[in-house]
Amino acid sequence: MKENNKTQTFTKVECADRLSAVEDAIYVLGGKWKLRIIVALVSGYHRFNEIQRSVKGISPRVLSNELKILELNGLVKRTVDSESFPVLVEYIPTDYAETLKELVSMLGNWGVNHKKRISSEIDL
């Protein structure tokens, strides 16, 4: 049976599993902020206020929440250096977060394309 990425076939169970996997991914990455924060993190912003400035429009409350969730999901590591003053807290993206780069890239490509489509529709 030939199977390239254009003609993947799945049994019903496999299909259901994959669907729930898609949902899992959306659950972890969805919402207004998570991917934006991840991008900020991998772009080199590690301090709380730094991230807040980088991710425009986010409030500290929301940022704090999202960072906790991202940490729970193993995408970022919170480190505290209590020797320094003021206490230095850093949010470091894990290697695991890197695995999202390709996905983010694809989403971006699709989004760019989609914007073109939509705006050209308006012209019709």
Added chain:
Amino acid sequence: MKENNKTQTFTKVECADRLSAVEDAIYVLGGKWKLRIIVALVSGYHRFNEIQRSVKGISPRVLSNELKILELNGLVKRTVDSESFPVLVEYIPTDYAETLKELVSMLGNWGVNHKKRISSEIDL
């Protein structure tokens, strides 16, 4: 300057644009139901109640809303055959919806992997 998919570089403006593109994509595809509905559509479910049965747990109100939004975004076409009785309404995924297959596939892969990670963490 070498540029493979591991070392893409962007100017600040390009980066901001791409980021907003990612947001656009999430906006169009995000939420609890949209990708699930798209999967149902490309899987061959075209009638309203058919789709509702396929996408487990969705209410008619929500399904109706989502379908309208998907139509606005060009991902599905609503067709009515008023000659027939009862009136036959069908929701046909556009070719454009096919462009999501790869994305959905990647999300699925990532999700599968993520579930493994998370559940193995619990064992630690």
Added chain:
DNA sequence: CAGAATCCGTTAGGATACTG
């Protein structure tokens, strides 16, 4: 069958002020 109408609870997230 294909939805619309209604009602209602939950939650995401915004604004702002405050604290160690």
Added chain:
DNA sequence: CAGTATCCTAACGGATTCTG
């Protein structure tokens, strides 16, 4: 600096009933 605490609103979405 790195958050927490409060308050508040809008949107999401569930349940149910109704209709052409």
